[in-house]
Structures are given as structure tokens and as C-alpha cells.
Amino acid sequence: MRTARRANLLSRVACIVHGLGYADDLEPKVRHHLTSALRVADSNQLSVLQEVRKVQSALAAQRVSVVLLKGAAYIAGDLAPAPGRLLSDIDIMVPVGQLHIAEQELVAHGWMPTKFDAYDQRYYRQWMHELPPLRNLERGTNLDVHHTILPPTAALKPDIEKLWERIVALPHYGSVFVLSPEDMILHSATHLFHDGELENGLRDLVDIDSLIRQFGSTCDFPDRLVRRSVELNLSRPLFYALRYCIWLLGTSFPAQHATQLAMNGSPGKPLLCLMDSLIMRSVCAVLNNRVTLMTRIAKFAMYVRSHYLRMPIYLLIPHLLRKQFVPDVG
Numbered sequence: 001m002r003t004a005r006r007a008n009l010l011s012r013v014a015c016i017v018h019g020l021g022y023a024d025d026l027e028p029k030v031r032h033h034l035t036s037a038l039r040v041a042d043s044n045q046l047s048v049l050q051e052v053r054k055v056q057s058a059l060a061a062q063r064v065s066v067v068l069l070k071g072a073a074y075i076a077g078d079l080a081p082a083p084g085r086l087l088s089d090i091d092i093m094v095p096v097g098q099l100h101i102a103e104q105e106l107v108a109h110g111w112m113p114t115k116f117d118a119y120d121q122r123y124y125r126q127w128m129h130e131l132p133p134l135r136n137l138e139r140g141t142n143l144d145v146h147h148t149i150l151p152p153t154a155a156l157k158p159d160i161e162k163l164w165e166r167i168v169a170l171p172h173y174g175s176v177f178v179l180s181p182e183d184m185i186l187h188s189a190t191h192l193f194h195d196g197e198l199e200n201g202l203r204d205l206v207d208i209d210s211l212i213r214q215f216g217s218t219c220d221f222p223d224r225l226v227r228r229s230v231e232l233n234l235s236r237p238l239f240y241a242l243r244y245c246i247w248l249l250g251t252s253f254p255a256q257h258a259t260q261l262a263m264n265g266s267p268g269k270p271l272l273c274l275m276d277s278l279i280m281r282s283v284c285a286v287l288n289n290r291v292t293l294m295t296r297i298a299k300f301a302m303y304v305r306s307h308y309l310r311m312p313i314y315l316l317i318p319h320l321l322r323k324q325f326v327p328d329v330g
Helices: 002-006 010-019 028-060 070-076 096-108 118-127 160-165 181-193 201-215 221-231 235-249 255-265 269-287 293-310 313-325
Strands: 066-069 089-093 111-113 134-136 142-146 176-178
Touching: 002 010, 002 269, 010 028, 028 066, 028 070, 028 089, 028 096, 028 176, 066 070, 070 089, 070 176, 070 181, 070 201, 096 111, 096 142, 181 201, 181 221, 181 235, 201 235, 201 269, 221 235, 221 255, 235 255, 235 269, 269 293, 293 313
Parallel strands: 066 176, 089 142
Antiparallel strands: 066 089, 111 134, 134 142
């Protein structure tokens, strides 16, 4: 129970237990915790759906297309990772040509910036793939507005237009969309293995596993997924995601397609051994009650790696020094 709570998976566990009809067989103390987790999930999902409607309404007049990302997409799209999925903010993507208009409209409807420092503003607007985070003044909800899925300074540069070409409309949501199934998995994998914070790493792997199980029932889906990863230059993060999903969650994926993915996405053996150690220590930290020194080192290494993948070294070193020694006034 403690492990599931640390991993932000307790509501997910509660949904599975109740779905299987096992809730009444549990000890009352455990059952009460799971019932409470279900209520939290229901409240969170109602809040997410309400916020999606608010975003749609705010941007409808200017005909801004909105793509929901990650947790919001799973919930609004009623996808396999949705039951028990909790999120603290909503991630959306808008066309880069409409980014300024979208920001103006969102501010006019009550979403205000949370970063006011001049350096942070420049960091987001010049180097990042998203605007500075927004928070609604009335509801206190958080909104991240992306214009692509990786920073322009990142080593990997997927063609964002190719993602827009395959977006899928959500029924009853007007101009609100989600990514295609393949792109949804690729984005989740890319976010996970380019993010410096892996506290939710196990939860994100559960998301990816759920999506693969849902869409993988179509016989040609694994082949489409691997081909799409090559097309978007995202074979490496997909390789890592599939590798650790198989290790930790028993994800089923055809061997021939996994081999093809490894040919395109696997690093050399020494680097792969190092990444196995760093990622498994970081992702699995939630499974242990005590954080060891080696786990702290692994987490720090993954944090530095994530920034190295986002920006060149001449930007990285000053940025890390500033974040380490200059107080955050945002």
C-alpha cells in the first residue's frame, strides 16, 4: 500500500481490485484505503474533464486546435491507462503558429503565468518546447501548453508536423484531439526518458504497458509502432520504454519487432549496462522504504542526463549552476 501510494498508483490498484471483484474479501483497514483512493481518482478525473471543457471553451473563438497529452488524453479519450490515473496538471499541445494567440486567450480566461523571473521566461520561450506553466486563478488548476514534444535544442528532433497529421478527434469535444496510438506511446516514452524526475517513472511505464496491451491486440500494431519510432527518430526512448516494461510489468511484444527496435534504438553494450543500472535504481526507488546513496547518485545522473539531452553543453552548465545556486522566484 505504501509502495503504491509513493508511486502514485494506489488509485490504479484500487480500480483493478474493485474491477476484479476482490474488494469485499480484503481486511476492512485495507478496503477503506482503497475506497478512499477510488474517490480521489473519481474527483480528479471529474476535475480534468471539467478543465478540458474550460480550455476548449477558451480557445474555441480563435479556432485553436488542442491536442491533449498524457494523463488528460487517457482520461478524456477513455483509454486503458485512465482508471485510477491521477495528474496534478494538464498538458496540451497547440500549433506553434497559434501559440501566441492561445496564450493570450488562456490568460484572458484566468490562467496566469507562475514563472515571473526574467531568466525563467527566457528559458521557456527560447529553449523549451512549452510556455511557462500556467495556473487558473479561480480553480487553482495547472496547465502546461506545449508547441512540440521536445525542446528545439534537444538532440532528438521529431517532425512535429508528422504528429499533427495523425491526430485523432475526440467525440463530443469539438476541436480537441489526442495523438494517434503509436504517437501517444512514443510521446510517453520520450517524456519519461528525457525527464530528469523519475519519481513517477513506474507509473509512466504502467501507462505505456496499458497502451501497448490495448492497441497491441491489432496484429500489425507492433510493426506500425516500430516503424513510426524510426520515422520520428524516437527509437531510443521507445527501446528503453519497452525494455523496462518487459522487465518490470511482463509486457508482451513480438520478439521479431523487439529485435528490430533494438537494432534501431539500442545504445552500445557499455552504455546500455550503465543505463540499466541508473534507470532501474531511479524507477524502482519507490519500491524501497529507504533511499540509498547509490539511488541518490543514479537519480542525480538521470537529472543531469535529461538536461544534457535537452540543450547543448554551453547552455547546460550555466543553467544547472543557476538552478543549483540561485533561488527560484517563480
